[in-house]
Amino acid sequence: MQYHSTRGTAPVLDFEGAMLAGLARDGGLYVPGEIPQMSREDIAALATLPYEEIALRVMLPFTGMSEERLGDLIAKAYGGFGHTARAPLVQLSQGHFLLELFHGPTLAFKDFAMQLIGQLFQDAMSRRGDRITIVGATSGDTGSAAIEAFRGLDAVECFILFPHGRVSDVQRRQMTTPVEENVHALALDGHFDDCQAAVKDMFNDHAFRDRVGLTAVNSINWARVLAQVVYFFSAATSLGAPHREVDVTVPTGNFGDIFAGYIARSMGLPIRRLIIATNSNDILHRTFETGDHRKEGVQPTISPSMDIEVSSNFERALFMAHDRDGAAVTRMMAELKAQGGFTISDNAMAELRSIYGSGRASEDETMATIRRLHETTGEILCPHSAVGVKVAEEHLSDCPMITLATAHPAKFPDAVTEATGLHPALPERMVDLFDRPERQTRVANDLDALKTLIEGRL
Ligand SMILES: Cc1ncc(COP(=O)(O)O)c(C=O)c1O
Numbered sequence: 221m222q223y224h225s226t227r228g229t230a231p232v233l234d235f236e237g238a239m240l241a242g243l244a245r246d247g248g249l250y251v252p253g254e255i256p257q258m259s260r261e262d263i264a265a266l267a268t269l270p271y272e273e274i275a276l277r278v279m280l281p282f283t284g285m286s287e288e289r290l291g292d293l294i295a296k297a298y299g300g301f302g303h304t305a306r307a308p309l310v311q312l313s314q315g316h317f318l319l320e321l322f323h324g325p326t327l328a329f330k331d332f333a334m335q336l337i338g339q340l341f342q343d344a345m346s347r348r349g350d351r352i353t354i355v356g357a358t359s360g361d362t363g364s365a366a367i368e369a370f371r372g373l374d375a376v377e378c379f380i381l382f383p384h385g386r387v388s389d390v391q392r393r394q395m396t397t398p399v400e401e402n403v404h405a406l407a408l409d410g411h412f413d414d415c416q417a418a419v420k421d422m423f424n425d426h427a428f429r430d431r432v433g434l435t436a437v438n439s440i441n442w443a444r445v446l447a448q449v450v451y452f453f454s455a456a457t458s459l460g461a462p463h464r465e466v467d468v469t470v471p472t473g474n475f476g477d478i479f480a481g482y483i484a485r486s487m488g489l490p491i492r493r494l495i496i497a498t499n500s501n502d503i504l505h506r507t508f509e510t511g512d513h514r515k516e517g518v519q520p521t522i523s524p525s526m527d528i529e530v531s532s533n534f535e536r537a538l539f540m541a542h543d544r545d546g547a548a549v550t551r552m553m554a555e556l557k558a559q560g561g562f563t564i565s566d567n568a569m570a571e572l573r574s575i576y577g578s579g580r581a582s583e584d585e586t587m588a589t590i591r592r593l594h595e596t597t598g599e600i601l602c603p604h605s606a607v608g609v610k611v612a613e614e615h616l617s618d619c620p621m622i623t624l625a626t627a628h629p630a631k632f633p634d635a636v637t638e639a640t641g642l643h644p645a646l647p648e649r650m651v652d653l654f655d656r657p658e659r660q661t662r663v664a665n666d667l668d669a670l671k672t673l674i675e676g677r678l
Pocket residue numbers: 328329360361362439471472473474475476477478525526604605626627
């Protein structure tokens with residue numbers, strides 16, 4: 221399988237090459253040259269399989285790896301999850317189901333990909349005898365999942381930039397309390413988009429990138445997206461796919477998770493529509509309403525992990541909607557940077573609207589959804605999942621709806637307690653999280669200073 225950049229001019233790479241590269245050298249994101257197809261029979265056969273076996277069947281054709289090697293890494297990745305189903309589905313109401321993606325080690329959906337790419341990186345590094353430097357940007361969950369996956373690994377130095385004061389206390393402590401010297405939590409003065417821009421700028425400085433052996437663990441890395449494709453299959457087949465269509469609502473920020481759903485759909489999984497659910501940072505919802513993709517500034521919300529305006533994987537969706545035209549994507553990305561936005565052609569918008577729907581939830585609506593769902597179903601939602609449920613409810617039909625529950629409520633206790641009166645408990649293995657000493661470095665939003673700090677610590 222070959223991978224091509226969304227900007228069209230970077231070298232074409234195989235799976236391992238694309239995974240280790242992270243961002244393509246022309247600033248684009250890697251996508252598969254073609255999307256492997258699964259027949260109705262292949263999909264039907266998944267319905268009774270354990271999660272790990274579904275993961276193997278879905279991911280294998282993208283990787284060029286042997287079945288035995290990939291199977292072994294998958295088994296190691298998911299062995300530590302706190303639920304035998306890995307991604308259990310619970311019913312909320314007639315025709316509406318919640319896919320719980322928060323049973324991994326750091327209690328968010330990021331663990332599904334991060335635990336696996338931890339294994340994939342380790343495997344590649346031990347064969348190549350190389351070292352890598354990871355620099356990641358996080359609004360809270362990617363960073364904690366990455367630090368958990370890479371802590372203590374000899375061949376990896378892992379730097380995570382998070383927006384100072386804009387992640388929850390639990391998220392911050394998950395990043396700042398691990399004692400291993402190879403992980404570095406950097407609290408940046410700015411918001412998530414500043415962190416993500418700094419990471420991309422480091423990749424676009426080719427001399428720096430090559431000197432430190434830079435790689436990415438954000439969903440700009442194709443391997444992250446691939447691992448997230450699997451639970452769309454596990455959920456849809458347990459509701460009757462391929463014999464029954466489903467709709468899926470995805471709480472969305474950086475567009476990685478919903479793009480994974482698009483890949484599942486393109487492989488043949490009968491997902492009728494993918495619904496983008498945004499909080500009041502609603503650039504994606506506005507884009508679908510107007511065809512104009514334009515920044516307005518990011519406001520802090522009670523669903524902080526989705527406080528994102530430069531939604532990096534939307535680039536992948538644009539590339540596919542423009543018939544893989546890298547030059548068109550390059551123009552739009554340049555306009556976004558220079559003018560704060562761009563207008564999408566009618567044809568591309570029609571293509572996007574045939575796949576995706578959208579909606580937004582205000583802060584009050586998010587709180588009311590947490591409260592109501594607790595009262596009516598007993599389910600305690602995190603604020604991100606509540607954004608998803610609220611938007612999904614506006615799109616219910618005779619087609620079953622799956623809403624992704626992307627984080628555990630205990631990661632965001634303030635909003636949950638205010639809405640329900642209950643304090644969601646952390647799992648037993650984390651009960652001393654607030655007693656552990658923190659280790660973090662406060663950094664300015666200054667690219668050169670960041671690069672100096674990183675090189676100084678290698
Ligand atoms: C809890 C939670 N929900 C939803 C999202 C949005 O996912 P994505 O960035 O893949 O759109 C994030 C961050 O990525 C998150 O951490």
